[in-house]
Ligand SMILES: Cc1cc2nc3c(=O)[nH]c(=O)nc-3n(C[C@H](O)[C@H](O)[C@H](O)COP(=O)(O)O)c2cc1C
């Protein structure tokens with residue numbers, strides 16, 4: 014039973030509940046897209062997506078939307094995760110798996126440090 | 140559980156009756172089949188306001204708007220949109236789709252000129268989950284009031300906000316609370332008027348269905364302000380969904396300690412119960428309503444004493460409308476200054492309207508006071524269908540009046556509407572086009588009044604009956620020139636002598652149509668013509684000999700054999716025998732029959 018006995022109690026419930034609903038109002042925060050066309054799914058995009066959602070929830074991250082996207086024409090690099098942080102350039106992560114996805118959430122989304130070696134740019138440099 | 144996408148399926152009464160339950164069920168099963176049930180949530184909401192486009196579905200995070208959904212469309216939407224991230228444009232509301240982009244619902248012309256205060260959470264939250272309401276800020280105002288403000292400060296804030304009652308009368312809410320606050324007698328009561336008796340109105344129902352906590356919170360704040368611990372919601376029994384959502388909301392609020400004893404750890408306690416009305420229009424009048432709650436006959440009584448002094452069980456009682464209460468938490472949270480910055484000098488905030496009749500987009504809307512009728516009808520409502528001309532808008536329900544084209548630029552505000560012979564009422568807006576007969580409109584509203592008059596006082600019981608008889612006479616072609624005078628005389632007498640608001644406002648429909656459309660009354664009486672071609676008795680059907688090809692179709696379909704003629708020769712209608720059913724007019728393939 015969550016009896017509310019003070020404004021602080023209410024605030025706590027509000028913060029938890031906000032994460033459930035804020036994708037309905039917040040279109041300005043960070044967006045994470047996961048490629049989910051046939052090749053993406055075959056390459057394992059779904060566990061990647063689930064890992065991202067789970068990690069965001071575990072770490073109480075708010076203001077982030079996760080959306081699926083179709084084919085972006087880079088099938089051989091799937092699973093692909095793109096990160097749009099307001100005010101920053103888009104970062105495209107390639108050949109993701111669940112573990113990498115979780116680290117991206119922590120390092121990039123929370124700490125603000127993109128993990129360069131997993132991005133498309135570094136792949137092309139090779 | 141964090142979901143990446145929310146499928147919001149409207150669970151308002153409008154969409155439920157067009158089949159949204161099946162659409163929601165289809166989403167649940169298809170999402171499960173696709174293995175997406177851990178990422179995508181299906182949520183039932185209250186009304187989005189575009190009921191006529193229902194069942195309505197909005198999918199977040201994109202916020203795109205699917206209209207007229209059918210269960211058959213669901214598999215494709217799950218496969219394409221939810222799985223692959225490509226909204227299925229052919230099922231989206233046409234106005235939101237262009238070559239370049241898909242607009243979210245808030246950016247359509249329907250929404251753009253609106254401002255949602257009372258409807259702030261309708262269509263955005265799951266009304267059966269208190270945590271979603273809390274996420275949007277519910278009960279914060281109650282907490283603020285209980286822990287940081289005195290009852291006097293609350294009343295002061297309400298007075299400063301300029302909020303006036305949304306149930307029709309427009310009485311300043313803060314003043315009403317102050318009267319009740321000053322009474323020494325206890326216990327005191329807070330009553331919510333959810334009777335909503337105007338034909339076609341569904342503003343209050345939608346608020347209760349879409350965001351019941353806003354009403355409960357408003358009532359609890361009122362209770363604290365006047366010193367009451369008990370609240371009653373008087374809701375019509377024909378609103379089963381609203382009742383169910385209220386019951387769930389009350390139960391959840393009790394579980395969370397937001398209703399009951401020691402709310403927010405203070406010594407304030409407040410609880411709410413629901414009472415059912417049988418749906419008589421007069422029971423929405425406050426003194427009749429109180430009688431009905433106490434198990435007596437739902438008849439009005441003279442005021443004073445006002446309910447604030449002697450109300451429920453003769454104790455001080457405030458009665459406010461659903462929408463009035465729904466505004467209260469927003470005022471407390473955002474401040475009186477914010478609220479009073481919206482609207483006109485004497486009418487602050489926003490007003491919810493049910494837009495119906497001859498307008499392209501019927502639905503539920505909320506606009507700032509001071510919006511013009513033209514903006515509402517032509518921008519938000521999208522104008523008149525089938526290229527017809529606008530004729531009048533009826534505002535304020537049976538107590539209100541009709542406003543003609545020359546006053547379309549009037550702004551919505553309690554006082555400006557009264558000066559035009561209409562009134563704000565509870566928020567019904569019925570748009571009428573050129574095919575509407577204004578005498579007939581007046582007759583429709585008066586018929587409603589005659590049915591609903593409780594019969595307690597003679598001016599209303601007998602007087603409205605006499606007025607209706609005169610209107611019957613006029614519309615059936617038996618009107619006399621003196622009838623207009625008679626109507627006006629009766630109207631003034633009833634206005635001045637009827638006991639309650641029902642009778643006092645009953646003549647408004649006749650008076651306002653007489654004021655702006657007197658020529659139509661005169662045409663009915665003097666030329667025995669109905670200019671809009673509505674009043675059956677005043678119509679005649681004739682065959683234009685030049686156009687008639689003599690096919691005989693009309694004669695074969697006439698139910699009383701009033702048409703005769705020889706094939707390939709012009710046919711003729713025997714006016715004596717004709718019962719004016721209009722069949723021949725519809726059947727003639729050559730447009731040879733005219734209706735006048
Ligand atoms: C015949 C009649 C019917 C009414 N019906 C309603 C109604 O359905 N809902 C409502 O809120 N007020 C209705 N009222 C107005 C109430 O008497 C009362 O003024 C109102 O509930 C006060 O609340 P408010 O100040 O918040 O508007 C009606 C009044 C009359 C005379």
Ligand code: SF4
Pocket residue numbers: 421439591592593594595596597599600637638639640641642643
């Ligand atoms: S005015 Fe009409 S409804 Fe009101 S008390 Fe008199 S008879 Fe009844």
Ligand code: SF4
Pocket residue numbers: 680696697698699700701702712716717718719720721722723724
């Ligand atoms: S209006 Fe009806 S009754 Fe009159 S002539 Fe036509 S079909 Fe016959």
Ligand code: SF4
Pocket residue numbers: 682686687688689690691692693694709710726727728729730731732
């Ligand atoms: S249906 Fe029309 S064209 Fe045919 S006989 Fe009747 S009036 Fe003449």
Ligand code: FES
Pocket residue numbers: 048050051052053083084085086087088089091
């Ligand atoms: S199908 Fe995945 S990038 Fe083409």
Ligand code: FES
Pocket residue numbers: 149150151152153154155185186187188189190191193194195503
């Ligand atoms: S009931 Fe669904 S939009 Fe009004």
